[in-house]
Amino acid sequence: MSDTIRPAINFKEKALELLPEGASFESCLTCGLCSSGCPASGIENMDPRKFIRMAMLGMDKELSTTPWVWCCTLCKRCQHVCPMNIDISQLVFFARSNWPQEEKPSGIVRSCQLIRSTDSTSAMGLPPEDFVFVVQDVLEEVRVTQPAFKNLQAPMDKKGAFFFVNQNSREPMNEPDEMVPLWKIFDLVGADWTYSSKGWAAENFCMFSGDEEAWYEVIKKRVEAVKALGCKVWLNTECGHSYYTMWNALHRFGMEADFKLESLITYYARWIREGKLPVNSKWNRHNITFTVQDPCMIVRKAYGESIAEDMRFVVKSLVGEENFIDMQPNRSANYCCGGGGGFLQAGMTEHRRTYGKRKFDQIATTGAAYVLTPCHNCHSQMEDIGHFYGGNYGVVHFWTLICLSLGILGENERTYLGPDLLALID
Amino acid sequence: MREETRKFDTELAVIGSGIAGCAASIFALNRQIDCAQVGNTGAVAYTTGYLDLLGAIEESSAAVAKPWEGLAQLKNLHPDHPLSRIPVTDIRKGFDQFATFLGECGITYTAPRESNITALTPAGTLKKTLCVPATMAAGPEAFADKTPCVIIDFKGLKGFSAREVVANLQDQWPTLLAARIIFPDMDKGEIYPEVMARALEVPATRTRLAELLREAAGEVKVIGLPAVLGMHRPDHVRAELEQLTGLTIFEIPTMPPSVPGIRLREMFEQVFPEKGITLIPQQKVTALSFDTDGALLCLSDNYGPITIQAKAVILATGRFLSGGLEAHITGISESLLDLPVSQPPSRTDWYRDGYTDRRGHPIHKAGIDIDTSYRPLGKNGKPYNEHLFAAGIILAHQDWIRGRSGAGIAIATAYKAVEAAEKFLLAQHA
The missing domain is CATH 3.40.50.1860 (Rossmann fold)
Known part of the structure; x- marks a missing residue:
């Protein structure tokens, strides 16, 4: 036996395992479509093509140590454009998992630890009793201050409810009033829903940290929470990766779940089509323009074109077709914003902004005044690159605009509206 | 987790997302045929953006200056070449419709002329x-x-x-x-x-x-x-x-990955759904079967399984790069239905000794045979199935790279395959 210290991962072996049926690296033309279409190309002197070629050359040590694996957002655009359908992000995931815990970006590791620290599965460590308190507190305030919603409900641990609704921790923790528009929408459409005091949180940084065991544990806790309440649908609210971590984990770990995973976007579109959400664009008297960001986690990596179409239907219904400008490219071909994969939490700000320049250019090209996106990471990243590169666009949640259109957006629920939108509220 | 198969019904299913597959969808749109297209990232992204009809005939070292006249010469020398089997008027119609569609969708092309353009590489x-x-x-x-x-x-x-x-x-x-x-x-x-x-x-x-x-x-x-x-x-x-x-x-044009190809692919992927085509991009059909009513295509995307029920199918899966044909030690096979492949007698005959041999290599003419209605032939020499048609470079008896005729074969055969499929569909409805 040689004494040479070898990395735990044989990247070539892994890469060969991951090839789709019938494909081979002999057929790879090293054409570079992957690298050409990757916003992380060039960061840390690495790109997807180089990564795969280095794997084929057995450069395991270099691949095991390159910090680029934390700059790749695992967005799978490289696979999407590859004629051989080679999944490079899986290799990057394995590379992440191979990093010693203490050397991984501490922000991602810490978020995963916090998720596991309470039954909430909250990356901000918000325990169940605090979540219950915040929801109740905000609800009581709305009932008092907004007479039209004096009977508003925010059910907690309601057994047999149809929807089990998750929530990104950012709302209860930092901006609790942002939960209210969502409750109002549920109220309006007569949804049978509930929060759960356990497993309610959306985010899952354990997946991004490459810790499969932790990822599994988090999802197990959430699945058990849905089962305990006997809900039919786990409804993912406006959060991208929460859906993917749950959906992918059920397949990956072969987990039993007798309920459906659905996205709130699908239901927004359905409720508008059914007339339950009577939104229109008449409020947009000044023809303020909007574009939409397709979160990789729910479009390219999961639902595909159907949810992208639903998203556009909802936006056009809200702002008027003539005021909607699509980003180019879009739908499954869209670029990751650079906020995914844990990049926002990884502490690599300069690299993250370099990555985000392509998204900034896409948004700038549309000339739109606002970007709508149903993803918190997209939201934060697009705000940050907007400020950094001198953009003058705003980023808004769908729920905000839905309630704006319906004339039911409370005063404390307008954080993300610029003066142009605020001026339209009577 | 509960997982449901998504099901689509369509008149015509196009398998393949290269120039032939996309041309077939365009022609189906122009004929108002309800259409679904599926196929993984093809070689479209590698194109220069030029639309060749005929730039060379293998017996001649001179480039073809007048392609429409060249087609007559091709027909004399190679009557089994796919372009030799199509009336020139149909090839013109195909090119006109294809170039017009691209122009209407934001990528303007020069109109086909009598003479070839001498273009830069x-x-x-x-x-x-x-x-x-x-x-x-x-x-x-x-x-x-x-x-x-x-x-x-x-x-x-x-x-x-x-x-x-x-x-x-x-x-x-x-x-x-x-x-x-x-x-x-x-x-x-x-x-x-x-x-x-x-x-x-x-x-x-x-x-x-x-x-x-x-x-x-x-x-x-x-x-x-x-x-x-x-x-x-x-x-x-x-x-x-x-x-x-x-x-x-x-x-x-630049070396791949080139912008003109990505332009085309992104345009098709946006425009087709807007125009009513059911498009499932970037995915390969994994199984294709037939019954008396038509065909059933099975595939999966990231989200889960999908089936498409179609009354007619156009196979435009390309050759080796796109996976329409597979090369094995024992020979070349067609990947989806194991259709018979016209090919050199043995593997040792695939290539000539000299890489740059002016006569080209026999493997580059391998492909499937079709009848006059663009139906692929089965092992018995008869059409494999009345619901099945084929187009593009999967067709045998042409070396499109040497002939500078890739787009020409793709567009013209797609035009004819859609025409034949429409005729079949109309007869079914009658």
């Missing part, structure tokens, strides 16, 4: 083609007139060298010069045409580049650039750069 060589994107049209014109011109390349861009283009063309185009500039905000490391093209969609980038181009052009009024003039609105980007610089500007 990234290596500074010349090739014959029928139609070029409007963004490239001024290049062949400048070459024909030997107009003073500067070819400009960019620091960090691999696969396109202005000096190489000039070195190879200077004997024929003595007034050609080369220059290199730094693309705005891309002064470090390797840069890609795709990234440059997208950056040029931003007005501020165009303004900054225009200044650099004016400086590099000096007194010269015509400049050639690698194909990077925008991704989504190339005609607009070129027009605005011309306005900002006061120069005539043309693009030259």
Whole structure:
């Protein structure tokens, strides 16, 4: 036996395992479509093509140590454009998992630890009793201050409810009033829903940290929470990766779940089509323009074109077709914003902004005044690159605009509206 | 977890997302046939953007100057070539419809003419083609007139060298010069045409580049650039750069991954669903079966299983790169239905000894046989199934690369396959 210290991962072996049926690296033309279409190309002197070629050359040590694996957002655009359908992000995931815990970006590791620290599965460590308190507190305030919603409900641990609704921790923790528009929408459409005091949180940084065991544990806790309440649908609210971590984990770990995973976007579109959400664009008297960001986690990596179409239907219904400008490219071909994969939490700000320049250019090209996106990471990243590169666009949640259109957006629920939108509220 | 198979019903299913598959969808749209298209990322992204009809006939070392006349010669020499089996009027209709559609969707092409265009390649060589994107049209014109011109390349861009283009063309185009500039905000490391093209969609980038181009052009009024003039609105980007610089500007295709191909693919992927086509891009059909009513296509995307029930199917799965054909030790097979493949008798006959043998290599004419109604033949020499049609370079008896006839075969056979499928569908309805 040689004494040479070898990395735990044989990247070539892994890469060969991951090839789709019938494909081979002999057929790879090293054409570079992957690298050409990757916003992380060039960061840390690495790109997807180089990564795969280095794997084929057995450069395991270099691949095991390159910090680029934390700059790749695992967005799978490289696979999407590859004629051989080679999944490079899986290799990057394995590379992440191979990093010693203490050397991984501490922000991602810490978020995963916090998720596991309470039954909430909250990356901000918000325990169940605090979540219950915040929801109740905000609800009581709305009932008092907004007479039209004096009977508003925010059910907690309601057994047999149809929807089990998750929530990104950012709302209860930092901006609790942002939960209210969502409750109002549920109220309006007569949804049978509930929060759960356990497993309610959306985010899952354990997946991004490459810790499969932790990822599994988090999802197990959430699945058990849905089962305990006997809900039919786990409804993912406006959060991208929460859906993917749950959906992918059920397949990956072969987990039993007798309920459906659905996205709130699908239901927004359905409720508008059914007339339950009577939104229109008449409020947009000044023809303020909007574009939409397709979160990789729910479009390219999961639902595909159907949810992208639903998203556009909802936006056009809200702002008027003539005021909607699509980003180019879009739908499954869209670029990751650079906020995914844990990049926002990884502490690599300069690299993250370099990555985000392509998204900034896409948004700038549309000339739109606002970007709508149903993803918190997209939201934060697009705000940050907007400020950094001198953009003058705003980023808004769908729920905000839905309630704006319906004339039911409370005063404390307008954080993300610029003066142009605020001026339209009577 | 509960997982449901998504089911689609359609009149016509097109399998393949290359030029043939996309052309078939366009022709189906024009004939108002309800259509679904499925196919993984094909070789479209590798195209130069040129639409060739016929640039060479293997018996002749001279390039074909007049392609429509060349088709008659091809028919005499190679009656089994797919283009030899199609009336010229139909080939014209196919090209007209295809180029018109692209133009209407934002990528303008020159109209097919009687003569081939002598077009430029990234290596500074010349090739014959029928139609070029409007963004490239001024290049062949400048070459024909030997107009003073500067070819400009960019620091960090691999696969396109202005000096190489000039070195190879200077004997024929003595007034050609080369220059290199730094693309705005891309002064470090390797840069890609795709990234440059997208950056040029931003007005501020165009303004900054225009200044650099004016400086590099000096007194010269015509400049050639690698194909990077925008991704989504190339005609607009070129027009605005011309306005900002006061120069005539043309693009030259680059090595893959090239912008003209990505432009086409992204355009198809956006426009087809808007026009009512059920498009499932980037996925391969894993099983295709037939019953008396039609065909059942099975596939999966990231989300889960999908089935498509169709009354007719066009197989446009390409050859080896796209996976329509597979090469094995024992021979070449068709990947989806194991259709018989016309091929050299044994593996040792696939290639001639000399790589550059002017006669080409027999493997490059391998493919499936069809009858006069574009139905692939089964092992018994009869149509495999009445619901099945085929188009594109999966068809046998043609070497499209040597013949400079890839788009020609794709478009013309797609036109005929859709025509045949429509006839079949109408008969079914009657």
